[in-house]
Amino acid sequence: MEPILTVDNLKTYFFQSEGTVKAVDGASFEVYPGQTLGLVGESGCGKSITARSILRLVDKPGRIVDGSIQYYPANGGQALELTELPSDGATMREIRGKDIALIFQEPMTSFSAHYSVGNQIMEAIRIHDRGLSQQAARARAVDLLRKTGVPMAEQRLDMYSFQLSGGLRQRVMIAMALACTPRILIADEPTTALDVTTQAQILALLKDLQRSFGMAIILITHDMGVIAEMADEVAVMYLGRVVERGPVDQIFHAPRHPYTRALLRSIPSIDGEPRTKLPTIRGSIPHPYSRPQGCPFHPRCLERIAGVCDQHEPALARMADGQAVACFLHHREEIRQN
Amino acid sequence: MLAYFTRRLLLALVTTIAISALSFVIIQLPPGDYIDQYIAQLSASGSAISREEAEALREQYGLNQPIWVQYGLWMGKIMRGDFGISLEWQRPVSEVIGERLWLTIVVSLAAIMFTWMVALPIGIYSAVRQYSPGDYLFTLIGFVGIAIPNFMLGLILMYIGFRFFNSNVGGLFSADFETAPWSAAKVWDMVKHLPLPVFVLGLGGMAQLIRIMRANLLDELRKPYVVTARAKGLTETQAILKYPVRAALNPFASTVGYLLPYTVSGSIIVSLVLGLPTVGPVLLKSLVAQDMFLAGSIILLLGVLTVIGTLISDLLLMWIEPRIRFQAH
Numbered sequence: 001m002e003p004i005l006t007v008d009n010l011k012t013y014f015f016q017s018e019g020t021v022k023a024v025d026g027a028s029f030e031v032y033p034g035q036t037l038g039l040v041g042e043s044g045c046g047k048s049i050t051a052r053s054i055l056r057l058v059d060k061p062g063r064i065v066d067g068s069i070q071y072y073p074a075n076g077g078q079a080l081e082l083t084e085l086p087s088d089g090a091t092m093r094e095i096r097g098k099d100i101a102l103i104f105q106e107p108m109t110s111f112s113a114h115y116s117v118g119n120q121i122m123e124a125i126r127i128h129d130r131g132l133s134q135q136a137a138r139a140r141a142v143d144l145l146r147k148t149g150v151p152m153a154e155q156r157l158d159m160y161s162f163q164l165s166g167g168l169r170q171r172v173m174i175a176m177a178l179a180c181t182p183r184i185l186i187a188d189e190p191t192t193a194l195d196v197t198t199q200a201q202i203l204a205l206l207k208d209l210q211r212s213f214g215m216a217i218i219l220i221t222h223d224m225g226v227i228a229e230m231a232d233e234v235a236v237m238y239l240g241r242v243v244e245r246g247p248v249d250q251i252f253h254a255p256r257h258p259y260t261r262a263l264l265r266s267i268p269s270i271d272g273e274p275r276t277k278l279p280t281i282r283g284s285i286p287h288p289y290s291r292p293q294g295c296p297f298h299p300r301c302l303e304r305i306a307g308v309c310d311q312h313e314p315a316l317a318r319m320a321d322g323q324a325v326a327c328f329l330h331h332r333e334e335i336r337q338n
Numbered sequence: 339m340l341a342y343f344t345r346r347l348l349l350a351l352v353t354t355i356a357i358s359a360l361s362f363v364i365i366q367l368p369p370g371d372y373i374d375q376y377i378a379q380l381s382a383s384g385s386a387i388s389r390e391e392a393e394a395l396r397e398q399y400g401l402n403q404p405i406w407v408q409y410g411l412w413m414g415k416i417m418r419g420d421f422g423i424s425l426e427w428q429r430p431v432s433e434v435i436g437e438r439l440w441l442t443i444v445v446s447l448a449a450i451m452f453t454w455m456v457a458l459p460i461g462i463y464s465a466v467r468q469y470s471p472g473d474y475l476f477t478l479i480g481f482v483g484i485a486i487p488n489f490m491l492g493l494i495l496m497y498i499g500f501r502f503f504n505s506n507v508g509g510l511f512s513a514d515f516e517t518a519p520w521s522a523a524k525v526w527d528m529v530k531h532l533p534l535p536v537f538v539l540g541l542g543g544m545a546q547l548i549r550i551m552r553a554n555l556l557d558e559l560r561k562p563y564v565v566t567a568r569a570k571g572l573t574e575t576q577a578i579l580k581y582p583v584r585a586a587l588n589p590f591a592s593t594v595g596y597l598l599p600y601t602v603s604g605s606i607i608v609s610l611v612l613g614l615p616t617v618g619p620v621l622l623k624s625l626v627a628q629d630m631f632l633a634g635s636i637i638l639l640l641g642v643l644t645v646i647g648t649l650i651s652d653l654l655l656m657w658i659e660p661r662i663r664f665q666a667h
Contacts, residue, residue: 057568088574097571104562112563112581113661124570160660176570 003030010067019289025240038231046240056087101182105189107169111161118157124179144175167198239296246323357641365634422631442616449539461551483545508613558582591654598647
């Protein structure tokens with residue numbers, strides 16, 4: 001299967017007067033049609049900035065400094081290099097919302113409280129379908145709300161986001177993202193702000209919609225449970241870098257990178273001994289201005305090889321079974337420093 | 339919503355009555371009364387009236403009655419549109435303030451419009467292009483504008499006008515039109531005289547408004563809904579104008595409340611300096627001369643304008659801010 005989006009060695013840096021924050025520092029992954037890619041990692045590892053880089057919505061002082069984002073349009077035409085398009089240009093705006101849509105963690109603040117949700121959904125429809133009449137757009141918005149399981153869709157359309165419950169708000173947000181049946185949906189922590197029951201419903205809804213629309217999903221989360229539920233493919237990020245990548249079963253059953261293993265160990269298990277402490281990853285994420293030399297994870301790694309991991313940086317290398325990992329425990333390939 | 343509106347209206351009425359009582363108390367505060375002042379003035383000019391005449395005058399104005407009766411009489415007259423006689427001008431208060439009130443409103447509204455029309459776009463620009471050279475330039479101009487007292491600016495501009503262009507730039511009319519009856523030519527003459535007072539009156543407020551707009555908008559620009567709007571495919575400009583600017587405008591609706599009385603009283607010193615025929619100088623003079631009915635009427639007017647302004651800004655907020663609209667039933 002051909003990917004519809006490939007991100008290769010993406011680097012997005014933030015140039016601040018205090019120093020440069022390498023929010024994304026060499027992220028690579030592929031997105032396949034109809035599949036879900038889980039982008040997982042601790043907070044601050046660059047997941048969200050990766051998503052915003054794809055849509056070219058990185059604000060100053062942030063900038064994509066290196067790497068490529070190739071998007072393969074629906075008509076089978078030539079791949080578009082998104083990093084080279086002007087971010088406020090017509091092509092990029094045509095892609096946003098129509099080809100690649102975005103939903104956020106916090107649907108409360110992601111909607112404007114000054115316009116009804118209907119106004120905002122219909123806007124999303126009519127940006128890319130200018131000839132559509134107000135009535136037709138409204139009918140489509142109602143239809144979208146029904147598809148996303150919003151009861152009394154007609155009335156809800158005239159409501160404001162603060163009048164809806166958290167779960168409904170997220171459904172409406174999803175409906176808005178689906179306004180133009182995008183080929184890729186980027187869901188940035190879509191269920192983090194919701195309670196567990198609602199979370200399960202939203203995840204089920206996303207899966208359902210993925211089947212009927214055939215779209216790819218990039219699911220950004222720090223929740224391994226959500227990944228297990230949803231993802232086909234997983235990319236584990238640490239300090240702006242993908243450290244391990246592979247099919248979800250392999251990542252869960254045969255994790256290679258010490259970081260992935262540590263992440264999986266820190267999930268509470270139903271078989272766990274009561275009143276025992278959950279294993280944690282020792283240390284904490286280094287300060288963004290002082291990245292460690294060598295492998296970014298080595299100060300927190302229990303299996304680090306002295307003289308190697310603190311000197312050299314491992315490259316993300318594909319193993320025989322298709323899984324890719326950036327760790328010297330598994331290969332000797334390193335990133336050449338320029 | 340109707341209930342909310344009715345409640346606000348009733349509250350406004352109660353407030354107005356309270357203000358009228360307060361204005362009346364202020365009128366009564368100086369020792370003596372209108373007749374004492376009148377006698378003092380007459381004797382200062384060498385003439386006098388008899389005790390009987392004075393009592394007759396007191397009777398005529400109801401000044402020998404208890405204070406609450408006097409208040410009732412005063413209010414009763416005001417209800418019928420009679421604001422009493424100005425001691426100093428020896429003319430009905432309504433006649434003294436009348437034309438000046440309209441001129442004041444014209445000058446002040448022009449100043450406010452100028453302020454908003456210049457300040458809002460600059461504020462938006464300064465926020466969107468934060469820390470750009472343009473932002474720094476406007477910030478500099480803004481702080482200079484805040485720092486210079488506007489009467490000083492008026493003086494400087496008048497000096498420049500007089501010294502270098504040999505024209506007297508004060509006033510609102512040319513000498514020929516000062517006392518002429520209203521005509522199209524007089525209106526046009528006023529329009530020609532407006533820019534200077536409008537600029538002087540507007541500059542300080544403009545600088546402040548730029549800072550407020552910039553700060554409001556900077557807060558809003560960081561909110562996720564802006565990213566949502568851009569992620570839909572809106573252009574930067576469309577997204578910013580429709581969402582964060584709309585949100586940043588809210589605080590302005592609430593300033594309408596004090597803008598209205600400010601239009602009448604906020605420009606006293608500038609009006610004096612520039613020789614503008616507005617209400618401000620009259621208020622100042624009436625206070626100095628203890629011209630009680632005139633001062634009281636203007637104070638009452640300011641109070642009522644504040645109440646009306648507040649009511650308008652409440653309604654405006656309800657109209658532009660859905661969160662208030664739906665919590666106010």
